[in-house]
Amino acid sequence: MLAGVLSTMFINRIFFFSKKKKEDERGEEESKQDELICRFVLDGIGRKIGESVAVDEDVLIIKNGSKYLGVPLKHVEINGKTLVVKGLIDRGKAEMMGEKWRQENFKELKI
Numbered sequence: 431m432l433a434g435v436l437s438t439m440f441i442n443r444i445f446f447f448s449k450k451k452k453e454d455e456r457g458e459e460e461s462k463q464d465e466l467i468c469r470f471v472l473d474g475i476g477r478k479i480g481e482s483v484a485v486d487e488d489v490l491i492i493k494n495g496s497k498y499l500g501v502p503l504k505h506v507e508i509n510g511k512t513l514v515v516k517g518l519i520d521r522g523k524a525e526m527m528g529e530k531w532r533q534e535n536f537k538e539l540k541i
Contacts, residue, residue: 466490466506471513482513484531491531492524500527 463485471479471492480494490506490513492499501524505516 465508466503466513469511469513471501471506471515472509473515473519474517479515479519484535486531486535489527489531491528497525498528498532499524500531 466485467482469482471482471490473479480492480499482490483493483498484491485503486500488503489500490503492501499519499521501515501519506513507516508514
């Protein structure tokens, strides 16, 4: 009887700790994404591209006027209060990725 209770307690502890680890990992990922949102985004020579509005998997979504641009996160680095896109931006591909995100995440309201 005592062995059954002890084994149940041991199994419960394993599940408890593994669940907490997954929640911690998810929290770290969300905080990294939160670091990137609502910042001005500059290109390599300091020109303003726009403002970051979302992170979609491994793509940073940037609002530029009425357009949305998508830039892979591997090309983005934090520089103080701004974000800097390293290298050249393929404007056409960035607009295509941003438009895809906009269509998936915005729904037009008809009045």
